[in-house]
Amino acid sequence: MTLTTKHFGADIPKIGFGTWKLRDETAQMCVAKAIRLATG
């Protein structure tokens, strides 16, 4: 289940994933992991 908050008709996920300072393959791997966890 994705928790969301609604503003102006948009359902925004309440938990996201920040990528500041993540570079190269680490950024790639962590983004894929974060998406799978949030949507899977």
Next chain:
Amino acid sequence: MIDTAQAYENETHVGRGIADSQTPRDDLWVTTKIWTSEFKDGDLQASLRKSLERLDLDHVDLVLLHWPNKDVSMEETFAALNDARSKGMTKHIGVSNFTVEQMGQAVKLSEAPILTNQVEYHPFINQTPVLEAAHALGMSVTAYSPLAQGQVFDDAVLKEIGEKYGKSPAQVTVRWFVQQPGVITIPRSSSPEHIAANNDVQDFELTAQEMGRITALNANHKRLIDPSWAPEWDTAA
């Protein structure tokens, strides 16, 4: 939801991670941010086009102005931002590091709604003025540096509450955000275990008293991100 920015110089690899996840585009939320050097009409749209190329996406869900920039008029920047939206480059628009006064100006100047103000927010900073203004304007607040860049791990109150639920101080902090209406949080981690832990917060609920104890940790008001180009921040009464 994935939060990146032109300034992070990682949009290409973020885009590859999005592709690797093999997740349908409609199930994803991707946010990027326009750097302040690109706030003029034409520059903003061209820079967002380049971000989309790096991300390998035909649109993002949300694009934010990364910091306010006094050198370019807000009228010009918000017209450009709305133009990018009307061209389909982003579904929604928002701001980051805006003061209460700037939030009000943004709402007045923008045709499309301002979905969020992304600001530093963790248990040790008092963001009451921004939270109240966002609520009054119908906007959300996105909490950046939500784990105070690691400082939550040593806090005695967060540790004690975590022990009760079998959760870490990071998980207690993420849960504290989840229970605040209209607040979004974007913890960062380079560790798959930590990423999983930060999403594993739906099997417990903080009591009103625990929520209050965590909020009270802001008594010393600690701001971690305050570069030379930052605006004159709002202070709580």
